[in-house]
Amino acid sequence: MTDTGLRPLNHVVAICGGSEADRGLLAAAAGFAERNGARLTLLSVIEPPAEAKAAARAAGVSLDVALERLAEERRAHIRSFLPRDLDPRIEIRTGRRFVEVVQFAIAEQADFVLKTAEPLAGLQRFLFSSTDHHLLRKCPCPVWLLQPDASTTQRRIVAAVDVDTQGAEEPGTLSGLNRSVLDAALRIASGPDTTVDALHAWDAAGEDLIRRWSDDPHAQAAAQDYAATAQNRRAGALGDLVDEAAARAAASGLTAPRVLPRLERGGARRIIPEWLGKVEAETLVIGTVARTGVLGVIIGNTSEDILNSVACSVVAVKPPGFVSPIAPLPSSAGTPSR
Structure with missing residues (x-):
């Protein structure tokens, strides 16, 4: 095992929530991918609210069209706070977040998944959210959960x-x-x-x-x-x-x-x-x-x-x-x- 080297990293996936709070995550993910010679994908998952179908009907559009519009808005918002020298692939998925992330990681042969850690609301100390725990348990590649104030x-x-x-x-x-x-x-x-x-x-x-x-x-x-x-x-x-x-x-x-x-x-x-x-x-x-x-x-x-x-x-x-x-x-x- 000593002369085979480390397993190469080819694909790093960063999970974006679509807010400027992800700036630190993006900086860490970009630096990590660059140091390891890997390509970077930003993945954002939209979880449609329960009333999405009724709201789309009331707006006079199909649910697919409404979700597509949400996806384009999310994509544009993510691009709006990317550094000028960073032009990663951006993927927008719709569904349950941890399921979509794990399936994407498997399908795209991700070598590392990075995400900002989410605390459970209302607690005095930090506990990982349900989504984070699902990823820690079920994602096949290493999962790096960064604290919101983590250094790059x-x-x-x-x-x-x-x-x-x-x-x-x-x-x-x-x-x-x-x-x-x-x-x-x-x-x-x-x-x-x-x-x-x-x-x-x-x-x-x-x-x-x-x-x-x-x-x-x-x-x-x-x-x-x-x-x-x-x-x-x-x-x-x-x-x-x-x-x-x-x-x-x-x-x-x-x-x-x-x-x-x-x-x-x-x-x-x-x-x-x-x-x-x-x-x-x-x-x-x-x-x-x-x-x-x-x-x-x-x-x-x-x-x-x-x-x-x-x-x-x-x-x-x-x-x-x-x-x-x-x-x-x-x-x-x-x-x-x-």
Whole structure:
């Protein structure tokens, strides 16, 4: 795996809501696509209100004509706040937002989807909206949800990995997911001035069990040896993971950021949010925990809890072999604007 390089990025899709609040998103998406030599598409989805058909009838036009007019208005509005030197493809779709985005990503072989994160209304702390959670769970490519006030440059990124493959149900899938998480972090980095923390939260549950169950007077030493062995094994695996990522970046000709292995003892639900705050990270890159090839795969409980407790931008990465529960459209289908 070390000499094959990073998977190329060919197509970046940014989800526009059609307002000037997307200016930061567009700047980030344009810079990201340019750094990675990818083409950029702006996708905006119009969700028709329930009374759209009745309103169109009252206006004396068909629903199709009314929606087409809405699409052209949206397209013109998006173009009105694009920088002069930016001329991306603009796609307007009609339907349920997360469904249209996922189907578009599948049909267009998107390598990355970017979107401004939407908070749930009326809450004191930030929680991702229903649309965002659907995308995090169901979009097959990495999804980058940027906070509304996010910087266009990434100076500190935390890539959460789990190198404890011994207890994994699918060790190969977990190893592939770890690689994908680090590769995504390398891709979103702004350059050599960026630091990526490859963070692994580890523990040795058997340490306490040895103390409690053993009648040996040397149980304390045995428990400490057990924990030290576990720590050393994880440290070695994490170091190998970081070295392999650096080799892939070099093979791709990427001006790589500094990647630091970070081994912290404790549960991931506590360690990851604490570390994000400690280093003031702009973005967390995290993998979803799932079996491969199963329809309806959802984010694992730990990842879900972490995503609901962070205040930074988030990149969610799927494991190799992930199958979206949203069926792709036939090649002739879809609801694009004309």
